Amino acid sequence: MTKLLELYKCNICNNIIEITHEGIGEIICCNKNMELLEEKTPNQEDAHFAHIENIDEITKKIYFNHPMNDEHYIEFIEVISLDNKYIKRKHLKPNETAQLIFKCECKEGFYVRNYCNIHNLNKTNTEAK
């Protein structure tokens, strides 16, 4: 049984998928079960921790002090409202800035995930401000 917004990775071809509708079936790629990516919760000193800056009343900047080179970089950032109704995702390439600017209309709060090409999935819990 899958859960909304879970991420699965194929350890053979590196496909990554996100669940947008829950179901009871197995998630298969390259004839093998895909791996459910576990969310790690980094502390503030960790490069995968999401820092948040308020730009104005509703605009926020999410950024990471993380390398962004060819060997090690954040592939995407997601901001997800706590009720899972809203999601904003930004895909990144090496040498780009590891940041996402968005307008926060999720008064109930949100959390941030990122996927690093080496350290996989990370989650930072936040509070709506």
Ligand SMILES: [Fe+2]
């Ligand atoms: Fe990393």
